Amino acid sequence: xxxxxxxxxxxxxxxxxxxxxxxxxxxxxxxxxxxxxxxxxxxxxxxxxxxxxxxxxxxxxxxxxxxxxxxxxxxxxxxxxxxxxxxxxxxxxxxxxxxxxxxxxxxxxxxxxxxxxxxxxxxxxxxxxxxxxxxxxxxxxxxxxxxxxxxxxxxxxxxxxxxxxxxxxxxxxxxxxxxxxxxxxxxxxxxxxxxxxxxxxxxxxxxxxxxxxxxxxxxxxxxxxxxxxxxxxxxxxxxxxxxxxxxxxxxxxxxxxxxxxxxxxxxxxxxxxxxxxxxxxxxxxxxxxxxxxxxxxxxxxxxxxxxxxxxxxxxxxxxxxxxxxxxxxxxxxxxxxxxxxxxxxxxxxxxxxxxxxxxxxxxxxxxxxxxxxxxxxxxxxxxxxxxxxxxxxxxx
Amino acid sequence: xxxxxxxxxxxxxxxxxxxxxxxxxxxxxxxxxxxxxxxxxxxxxxxxxxxxxxxxxxxxxxxxxxxxxxxxxxxxxxxxxxxxxxxxxxxxxxxxxxxxxxxxxxxxxxxxxxxxxxxxxxxxxxxxxxxxxxxxxxxxxxxxxxxxxxxxxxxxxxxxxxxxxxxxxxxxxxxxxxxxxxxxxxxxxxxxxxxxxxxxxxxxxxxxxxxxxxxxxxxxxxxxxxxxxxxxxxxxxxxxxxxxxxxxxxxxxxxxxxxxxxxxxxxxxxxxxxxxxxxxxxxxxxxxxxxxxxxxxxxxxxxxxxxxxxxxxxxxxxxxxxxxxxxxxxxxxxxxxxxxxxxxxxxxxxxxxxxxxxxxxxxxxxxxxxxxxxxxxxxxxxxxxxxxxxxxxxxx
Numbered sequence: 001x002x003x004x005x006x007x008x009x010x011x012x013x014x015x016x017x018x019x020x021x022x023x024x025x026x027x028x029x030x031x032x033x034x035x036x037x038x039x040x041x042x043x044x045x046x047x048x049x050x051x052x053x054x055x056x057x058x059x060x061x062x063x064x065x066x067x068x069x070x071x072x073x074x075x076x077x078x079x080x081x082x083x084x085x086x087x088x089x090x091x092x093x094x095x096x097x098x099x100x101x102x103x104x105x106x107x108x109x110x111x112x113x114x115x116x117x118x119x120x121x122x123x124x125x126x127x128x129x130x131x132x133x134x135x136x137x138x139x140x141x142x143x144x145x146x147x148x149x150x151x152x153x154x155x156x157x158x159x160x161x162x163x164x165x166x167x168x169x170x171x172x173x174x175x176x177x178x179x180x181x182x183x184x185x186x187x188x189x190x191x192x193x194x195x196x197x198x199x200x201x202x203x204x205x206x207x208x209x210x211x212x213x214x215x216x217x218x219x220x221x222x223x224x225x226x227x228x229x230x231x232x233x234x235x236x237x238x239x240x241x242x243x244x245x246x247x248x249x250x251x252x253x254x255x256x257x258x259x260x261x262x263x264x265x266x267x268x269x270x271x272x273x274x275x276x277x278x279x280x281x282x283x284x285x286x287x288x289x290x291x292x293x294x295x296x297x298x299x300x301x302x303x304x305x306x307x308x309x310x311x312x313x314x315x316x317x318x319x320x321x322x323x324x325x326x327x328x329x330x331x332x333x334x335x336x337x338x339x340x341x342x343x344x345x346x347x348x349x350x351x352x353x354x355x356x357x358x359x360x361x362x363x364x365x366x367x368x369x370x371x372x373x374x375x376x377x378x379x380x381x382x383x384x385x386x387x388x389x390x391x392x393x394x395x396x
Numbered sequence: 397x398x399x400x401x402x403x404x405x406x407x408x409x410x411x412x413x414x415x416x417x418x419x420x421x422x423x424x425x426x427x428x429x430x431x432x433x434x435x436x437x438x439x440x441x442x443x444x445x446x447x448x449x450x451x452x453x454x455x456x457x458x459x460x461x462x463x464x465x466x467x468x469x470x471x472x473x474x475x476x477x478x479x480x481x482x483x484x485x486x487x488x489x490x491x492x493x494x495x496x497x498x499x500x501x502x503x504x505x506x507x508x509x510x511x512x513x514x515x516x517x518x519x520x521x522x523x524x525x526x527x528x529x530x531x532x533x534x535x536x537x538x539x540x541x542x543x544x545x546x547x548x549x550x551x552x553x554x555x556x557x558x559x560x561x562x563x564x565x566x567x568x569x570x571x572x573x574x575x576x577x578x579x580x581x582x583x584x585x586x587x588x589x590x591x592x593x594x595x596x597x598x599x600x601x602x603x604x605x606x607x608x609x610x611x612x613x614x615x616x617x618x619x620x621x622x623x624x625x626x627x628x629x630x631x632x633x634x635x636x637x638x639x640x641x642x643x644x645x646x647x648x649x650x651x652x653x654x655x656x657x658x659x660x661x662x663x664x665x666x667x668x669x670x671x672x673x674x675x676x677x678x679x680x681x682x683x684x685x686x687x688x689x690x691x692x693x694x695x696x697x698x699x700x701x702x703x704x705x706x707x708x709x710x711x712x713x714x715x716x717x718x719x720x721x722x723x724x725x726x727x728x729x730x731x732x733x734x735x736x737x738x739x740x741x742x743x744x745x746x747x748x749x750x751x752x753x754x755x756x757x758x759x760x761x762x763x764x765x766x767x768x769x770x771x772x773x774x775x776x777x778x779x780x781x782x783x784x785x786x787x788x789x790x791x792x
Contacts, residue, residue, distance in 0.1 A: 184580055191631055210581050253625040267621050
């Protein structure tokens, strides 16, 4: 059990760990080569700047990847702790360096909490920074059970979800999900450096979101990229290939200036693969298809009637992604179909009836349509994919 | 003055315009080749599906860029409106095509509202979609004053900010701020398509934000890229060059596996240019430096004292980006410095005093420091740049 903890490096991550563990009742000792940072963290409530009386149960080395092994060796030599972990965003390189720099690496388990903010430093720290987030652990075969359990306890008290991986698998994963995306965002952000002021007036939220991560500290990120160079290069070589293919197509189109045609295929291909890639990273996609009950409600087509219905169902957890409208062929009327969370279904049914709508039995198949249905989105991804019709404005 | 409006194409943008203009009291006629879409828009309150009795004042052609000229010619031939505008995200190609396809192009002014959502179709529409957003207008030299004023009135009633540009300048600007970023996001998102499930467990908000725009409709976006091929290709060729330079450096580092050194320079360069590029697109950077009053407050370094102060000032519009902590050399004490909005300054000063803090006069220069100050962020960008010190956890 962890009764005493040391945090070495009181930046955003280290201080957040200190806040979370202090709140939990653990005695936390804060160390930083910059006393101002450690004292700021202490004044925030992350722990004390007093030195521990003896070895603490666990020390968290919260410094950049390239510095982990050196700091760990230094702290091992002075006997700071019984077990050690780190929070660096690459794992293979520190593991190699650590095994060469301390006599017994069985007390060290690599760690990487998947949490951060663009803002760095202790003032940005939050006790709940890790809540619900994955926290990778990369134990070597010789790890002691005590060291592993100390790391698992740290993760648990920070409210995170442990995920045991091998170092190489971890590094390939973060190259794909974090490091290469950072480079790609920087590549785009770098284009904005010398752009005319008038062009920047047209900037919208899309570009801001797409480049936000590029705002991270350049030196810290260069160290991360260096420490994970090969896996990151592998991802970026693939990006480069796709970009080259796209550029050829784009430049041919620029010369021809012709109408839409087969020359657009490489662009559509890439864009469609992008859309497909995003399906895998939708937040909690499972929740949407499960535990929902379908509704079908015919509406009067007076202005605003549909908005009134959408507002009503929105209060019961139905977003516009859960809604489609259909034209009914036989009766020339519009029906609104949506999926509501099962827990809210009964109450919603009663409310809709009270407000004058007639909810139809959805176990019967929908009637034939005046038109192919305009399916902008369905609650079931598979159906949506198959039934995908235009979602762009169509030409009358 | 616009009394009657036609919207041709009731997707996200067309329906949102209909909602905004209907709310303003304008009679809006909705047309779409898909009657279900037009009727959905009408049921939302965006207008009527009834045909206008005579020519309307202004028709908004809200169809994809490649379809603008054809639809415009068709509607001109049947005399739908006295003036026309469109909402396509490229302007030079439609302008060229329009001037060749209608007898008198002086009634047409190109338009492009800088607003959108990932979700398309009428159900995603919102009356306030354009509020405060830029809306580019690209009038040709032969434009009539009436047509220009109709377009300006449309922009005003939608709550947007008009921005007059020439077609080519507009297209270069959106290539940089919208189209190339979309491609870059797609390039990254495409890498996720066949990635192992375990890797995707490590996905955080950073990747989701960086790739969000890649979720847009592939066919609509391919049409946009085709219609603006040359300016987009120009931006992406520069991206390609930077990527090639970076890859060489990265692969050398992967082979050497050496310590941090001059081999990291190309990475730091790119990342720093990215950071610099983002400075130009910060939301309302002017507001932060102006109209703020500096505060300096010494604090007791008991645990949580700093958090208590930060919570107090947060209620008065002071974010952590506005705050730094300093160590005072002579008195070995910590002071917290921040900038508060001038309007709140007097009240905040009183509140801080009431709660036991002593606010110091900031017209006197700060005392010498125990250490170089740890400047994570300052409220004045210029100062922050010059005074930029580590914002990464430092090694003790």
